[in-house]
Structure formats: C-alpha cells, structure tokens
Amino acid sequence: MNTESSNGNKDEMNNNISRNNSNQDSQYRYSQNEIKQDYQYPKQYEWSNPPYNYSVDTNNPISNNKPKKKYRFLKAIGFTAAALLFGVLLGAGVHGYNYLTRPDDTALVEDETQTNVIDIVEKEGSGGISALPTKLSKDEVVTDVSDIVENVMPSIVAINSSGVYTDYDFFGRQFNQPVEGSGSGIIIGQNGSEILVVTNNHVIDGSSRVEIVFSDETTADAVVKGAEAKSDLAVLSVELDDLSEETRDIIRVATLGNSDEVKPGQMAIAIGNALGYGQSVTVGYISAVDRDVNIENVNMSLIQTDAAINPGNSGGALINLNGEVIGINSVKYASEAVEGMGYAIPITSALPMINELINREEIKAGDQGFLGIYIDSAIDVNELYAERFNMPIGIYVNDLVSNSPAEKAGLKQGHIITAVDNQKVETIEELLDILSYRKAGDEIKLLISELENGAYVEKTLEITLGKK
Numbered sequence: 215m216n217t218e219s220s221n222g223n224k225d226e227m228n229n230n231i232s233r234n235n236s237n238q239d240s241q242y243r244y245s246q247n248e249i250k251q252d253y254q255y256p257k258q259y260e261w262s263n264p265p266y267n268y269s270v271d272t273n274n275p276i277s278n279n280k281p282k283k284k285y286r287f288l289k290a291i292g293f294t295a296a297a298l299l300f301g302v303l304l305g306a307g308v309h310g311y312n313y314l315t316r317p318d319d320t321a322l323v324e325d326e327t328q329t330n331v332i333d334i335v336e337k338e339g340s341g342g343i344s345a346l347p348t349k350l351s352k353d354e355v356v357t358d359v360s361d362i363v364e365n366v367m368p369s370i371v372a373i374n375s376s377g378v379y380t381d382y383d384f385f386g387r388q389f390n391q392p393v394e395g396s397g398s399g400i401i402i403g404q405n406g407s408e409i410l411v412v413t414n415n416h417v418i419d420g421s422s423r424v425e426i427v428f429s430d431e432t433t434a435d436a437v438v439k440g441a442e443a444k445s446d447l448a449v450l451s452v453e454l455d456d457l458s459e460e461t462r463d464i465i466r467v468a469t470l471g472n473s474d475e476v477k478p479g480q481m482a483i484a485i486g487n488a489l490g491y492g493q494s495v496t497v498g499y500i501s502a503v504d505r506d507v508n509i510e511n512v513n514m515s516l517i518q519t520d521a522a523i524n525p526g527n528s529g530g531a532l533i534n535l536n537g538e539v540i541g542i543n544s545v546k547y548a549s550e551a552v553e554g555m556g557y558a559i560p561i562t563s564a565l566p567m568i569n570e571l572i573n574r575e576e577i578k579a580g581d582q583g584f585l586g587i588y589i590d591s592a593i594d595v596n597e598l599y600a601e602r603f604n605m606p607i608g609i610y611v612n613d614l615v616s617n618s619p620a621e622k623a624g625l626k627q628g629h630i631i632t633a634v635d636n637q638k639v640e641t642i643e644e645l646l647d648i649l650s651y652r653k654a655g656d657e658i659k660l661l662i663s664e665l666e667n668g669a670y671v672e673k674t675l676e677i678t679l680g681k682k
Contacts, residue, residue: 586618
C-alpha cells in the first residue's frame with residue numbers, strides 16, 4: 215500500500231485589530247467662557263433695608279417692671295429668628311444662582327474633600343466600597359541589577375565560529391568563501407573531563423571551527439557534542455585540560471530556573487555577545503509566554519521580552535531577578551517597524567533536548583538499534599490532519615514487523631507515536647534521527663496515543679531495541 219505523507223501547514227489566522235480614536239473626547243473640556251473664575255452676585259440679593267422695621271416709643275421711659283423685660287426678651291428672639299431666616303434665604307438664592315450658572319461644578323471637587331472620603335472608608339470598614347490599594351506588589355522596584363549581572367557573568371561565554379561557504383557561479387564553477395560568525399553560550403554543567411556549554415544551533419551550524427571566549431577573556435577551542443536544527447539547540451564541550459587553573463576558578467555553572475513559572479510583567483535581564491563586541495546587558499520585562507513563532511516553517515513556543523536581543527545575543531541567557539536562567543536567547547523579530555520583540559527558548563522545555571544532545575554519540579549504521587516499524591507505510595499526522603480528524607500530532611503506525619521489539623512491547627497498528635524519551639516527535643524524519651543515536655540493547659520510552667471509545671488516550675511503552 216502506497217501512502218503519501220504531506221506536511222501541511224495549519225492555516226494561520228491573523229487578526230488585525232484597528233483601534234480608531236473617536237472624534238468625541240470622553241474627558242470634560244472647559245473653556246474660559248464656561249467657567250467663571252470670579253462671581254458677581256446680582257443686585258436682587260443686595261439688601262438696602264432689613265425686612266423688618268422696629269420702632270421704640272421714646273416718650274415712655276424704660277420701665278424696670280418684669281413684664282417689660284419679658285417683652286424685650288421676646289422681641290430679641292423674634293429679631294434673631296428673622297435674621298436666621300434672612301441668612302437661609304440669602305444662601306439658598308446664591309446657591310441656586312451658582313447651580314444654574316455652573317452645571318459641571320461637580321468635576322471640580324477639591325482634593326481635600328476626596329481625601330476625607332477615603333479616610334472615612336478606611337476607618338469605617340463597614341463592608342462598603344473599599345479604596346483601591348496604592349501598592350499592588352510586595353516587591354520593590356529594582357533599578358540596579360549590577361549585582362545580579364556580576365554573579366551571572368562568569369557562566370556566560372562568547373562564541374566565535376568560522377567556516378567555508380561554498381557556492382557556484384553562473385557557469386557552474388565552484389568557489390569557496392570564508393565566513394565568520396559570533397554568538398553566545400551558557401555554561402550548564404561539567405563532568406570529570408569537560409565543560410558543557412549550550413547555545414543555538416544556528417550559531418555553530420556549518421562551522422568548521424568553534425572558539426569559546428570566557429569571562430576572563432581567555433579562549434579555548436570547543437567541540438560540537440550535539441546539535442538539533444528544529445529546536446535550535448546545540449551543546450558544546452571544552453576540555454578542562456585546555457583551561458588554566460585561574461580560568462577554572464573564575465568560571466561558574468549557571469543556575470537554571472523554572473520557565474513554567476514565568477509570568478508577563480516580570481523583569482528580565484538579557485546577557486550576550488551583542489554584535490560580537492563582547493558581553494553586554496539589556497533589561498526589560500516579560501511581554502508574553504508560550505508565544506508561537508514560526509521560524510523557517512518550524513513552530514516554536516517562546517518567551518517574548520522587550521529586553522533588546524540583537525545579533526550575537528543568540529545563545530545567551532535570559533535571567534530573572536534571582537539570577538536564574540529562564541531562557542536561551544534565540545531570535546529577534548526582524549522588522550524595522552517593530553522594536554522591543556525579542557525571543558528566548560524556555561529553559562524548562564529545552565532541558566530534555568539538552569540532555570539528549572549531551573548524551574548523544576555517533577553510532578555506525580550497522581550498530582544502530584532496530585525498532586520494527588515499516589517506515590514507508592507510516593504517516594506524518596501534521597497540524598492539518600490533526601485538526602481535521604481530531605487526532606494528536608505525531609507518527610501514525612500502519613504496519614509493524616512481525617515479532618519486532620515494537621510489536622512485542624505492545625505497539626499496534628493505529629497507534630500514534632508522539633514522543634521518544636520525553637522528546638517530542640512530529641515526523642518520521644525526526645524519529646529516525648533520534649534512533650540513529652541509539653544502539654542495539656538500548657531501552658527507549660515511546661509515548662503513544664491510542665483510540666479508545668472515540669477518544670485518544672496517552673500511554674507509555676518501554677522498548678528494548680534489537681539488532682538490525
């Protein structure tokens with residue numbers, strides 16, 4: 215049975231959202247004519263005579279009798295009441311005039327009144343509307359990261375690569391041209407004989423010589439221990455014997471953080487060999503996590519930051535305020551119209567591949583392990599098929615070699631292989647690449663999806679590879 219596998223690309227939906235500013239401004243605007251700064255009361259409120267007239271009989275002398283005093287007391291009360299009534303009427307008239315001439319006066323509430331309202335709310339605590347907290351974060355604002363950078367810098371290296379670029383002219387004649395490149399790396403470990411450095415695959419891809427520059431400016435040649443284009447990761451090794459004792463005392467192994475805990479808005483520091491001029495530091499914030507970016511027809515889930523990541527920064531470290539590596543600087547959104555869009559590979563998701571690259575060793579074809587799947591009949595379940603048929607992305611198994619290690623372990627027709635040793639696989643080519651570094655007798659773990667009751671269920675199979 216001939217089966218064709220197509221690598222279709224999932225339709226990408228680009229939602230362009232235009233925000234048009236309204237011609238109407240929602241804020242209050244006042245002109246000089248609408249708000250009067252000085253107020254002149256109308257003449258109707260100017261009183262020339264009191265509303266009540268009192269007369270005193272001068273012909274009769276003031277008597278000392280008690281009834282007279284009581285009468286005078288009552289007259290005083292009446293006068294006071296009249297004065298109060300006058301004040302109330304005057305105040306009401308003035309207030310009415312101001313209300314009619316200043317309809318938007320509520321927008322000019324004095325700050326003192328607002329403060330009093332907030333104070334009352336805080337004191338009462340009666341379950342009403344609470345005042346908005348003035349401090350939303352317990353962390354203080356960090357403006358100086360020099361101590362963090364100083365501690366991390368011994369674990370960051372610069373990488374210089376060189377190679378030969380071969381091309382052909384119009385007449386088919388071959389010519390070679392030397393090329394050089396630069397990048398960055400992170401010291402992630404060491405064993406008894408070598409130091410291990412992680413970087414991007416594109417930093418060393420096609421290079422015939424790789425040189426590492428440590429924080430004390432000493433250099434050493436490096437060997438590519440393993441590289442993988444899809445994940446854009448590579449692991450380099452440097453022999454400890456090639457380093458002086460002083461350099462070994464200075465350099466440090468980086469502390470790796472948990473990129474799954476990274477949140478947008480957190481501060482981030484990018485360190486790398488920007489433009490090949492040497493180590494530089496840029497500071498910014500995490501803009502987004504799990505950002506899907508398509509690079510050379512490969513989808514990558516990356517951390518987005520506005521910390522500047524320029525050519526040469528690739529392979530360097532994106533660190534948090536604890537000095538932990540949370541990402542490996544990988545690419546920058548190349549657009550003259552957009553700035554502040556740098557990307558880093560999350561360190562947590564990169565670790566399985568890093569471990570794979572560390573342990574990789576070239577195995578001759580005759581010594582490679584045998585799984586027992588008919589590759590010609592297997593089908594790549596790409597994003598298009600996965601969406602159309604509600605299937606997981608991976609490798610659909612159509613036929614197996616009888617009594618093969620895969621069949622004995624429980625692999626069946628219809629199973630979909632999605633990962634090998636915690637490393638995601640989406641194509642037959644990726645599966646073969648992993649198996650090329652496994653020899654007969656090695657044990658691998660296959661993560662598969664099996665259809666049960668109309669839904670796919672994940673299972674893990676442990677398989678010991680046989681001889682070809």
